[in-house]
Amino acid sequence: MRLDELLSIVPLWLVRSSVFVFGLLWGSFLNVVIYRVPREMSVVRPASHCPGCGKPVQAYDNLPVLSYVILRGRARCCGARMSPRYPLVELIGGALSLAILEVIILNLPGSVSVGRAAAIYGADFALCLALVAAAFIDAEHMFLPDSITIGGTALGIVTATLRDLPTLDSVIGAAVGFFGIYVPFIFLYKGLLGRTGMGLGDAKLLALAGAWFGWPGALFALLAGAVQGSIYAGVLRVLGIEPKLPQAVLEDIAELEKAAAEGDEEAKKALAEDPLTEDENDAFIVRFFQRLFNAAPPEVAEAGETAPGAENAAATTDAPPTTADAPPEEEEEVADTAPRARIPFGPFLILAILELLFAGDWLRERLLPLLWPVL
Numbered sequence: 611m612r613l614d615e616l617l618s619i620v621p622l623w624l625v626r627s628s629v630f631v632f633g634l635l636w637g638s639f640l641n642v643v644i645y646r647v648p649r650e651m652s653v654v655r656p657a658s659h660c661p662g663c664g665k666p667v668q669a670y671d672n673l674p675v676l677s678y679v680i681l682r683g684r685a686r687c688c689g690a691r692m693s694p695r696y697p698l699v700e701l702i703g704g705a706l707s708l709a710i711l712e713v714i715i716l717n718l719p720g721s722v723s724v725g726r727a728a729a730i731y732g733a734d735f736a737l738c739l740a741l742v743a744a745a746f747i748d749a750e751h752m753f754l755p756d757s758i759t760i761g762g763t764a765l766g767i768v769t770a771t772l773r774d775l776p777t778l779d780s781v782i783g784a785a786v787g788f789f790g791i792y793v794p795f796i797f798l799y800k801g802l803l804g805r806t807g808m809g810l811g812d813a814k815l816l817a818l819a820g821a822w823f824g825w826p827g828a829l830f831a832l833l834a835g836a837v838q839g840s841i842y843a844g845v846l847r848v849l850g851i852e853p854k855l856p857q858a859v860l861e862d863i864a865e866l867e868k869a870a871a872e873g874d875e876e877a878k879k880a881l882a883e884d885p886l887t888e889d890e891n892d893a894f895i896v897r898f899f900q901r902l903f904n905a906a907p908p909e910v911a912e913a914g915e916t917a918p919g920a921e922n923a924a925a926t927t928d929a930p931p932t933t934a935d936a937p938p939e940e941e942e943e944v945a946d947t948a949p950r951a952r953i954p955f956g957p958f959l960i961l962a963i964l965e966l967l968f969a970g971d972w973l974r975e976r977l978l979p980l981l982w983p984v985l
Contacts, residue, residue, distance in 0.1 A: 637703020
């Protein structure tokens with residue numbers, strides 16, 4: 611059956627309402643994903659339960675949006691307050707589902723088969739669900755799960771032909787997206803400045819953008835994400851708001867530090883690799899060239915030993931070094947391990963990817979003549 615034939619039989623209002631309710635239901639599931647995935651819990655078992663007392667949530671109290679409104683934001687069993695995030699995510703799911711229908715499906719040629727239209731809707735809706743979950747997880751925990759970034763990249767490559775994108779272009783786009791962040795903002799940034807500029811999860815997320823929209827899409831997502839993130843940071847600065855790490859991140863770091871202090875090697879490795887707690891003095895590229903050209907003796911650069919002349923001068927005096935002259939080793943160590951406040955970049959990349967999904971044609975025609983190949 612063709613798409614126009616189906617729409618001639620089924621009223622459009624029924625299609626729209628069904629798609630919206632379908633999105634609400636999956637938005638409810640997204641709340642489970644957002645809560646459980648960062649805690650390494652199964653998203654299937656156990657069934658939904660009250661965050662306050664742990665009792666199972668009855669089906670009639672698990673209706674998207676309606677249950678929150680009827681119960682006035684509190685659990686029926688114990689009166690615990692429910693986060694407004696729950697109805698918000700559910701509404702986002704419904705809105706995105708309806709947007710895919712209005713912007714993408716209804717603009718397909720009427721001759722397209724219902725099966726192909728359903729496949730396009732399913733792929734795009736799966737992308738939206740993954741991006742929404744990733745945005746909320748990154749905002750709260752400041753990390754992007756591989757199951758979303760790598761899984762979304764694989765889905766983008768598999769479904770490339772649904773978007774009239776050659777599979778090879780999808781693979782190239784994923785590679786360009788990943789290395790477009792990894793090389794300058796992780797490898798070179800760390801090697802030259804001693805710390806990473808962006809997280810590895812951001813590189814994987816940009817690979818997802820490239821897999822779905824080709825290398826021009828990955829480039830747009832990076833540029834638009836950077837602009838939108840800069841605007842957000844500028845607004846915070848104007849309002850005098852200092853960015854702070856989410857409480858969940860502080861708790862995770864505290865647990866890792868406790869485990870590392872007890873000798874857990876994996877915890878030590880995680881702290882060393884985390885951009886929030888990594889050693890900022892590991893400019894390995896600079897250190898390599900210093901050794902190569904003897905710009906500074908390695909033992910002096912690394913161990914902080916005094917130069918020969920200074921050592922002889924120190925030997926001629928009987929005065930012991932004062933406290934002011936002694937290097938503040940403890941203070942430096944605390945400063946090196948203290949987590950640094952950062953704004954998660956993932957949500958801004960995700961916003962740019964959604965802009966590509968719903969306004970890609972407009973962007974290609976109006977704003978990206980130099981970045982997007984003319985087909």
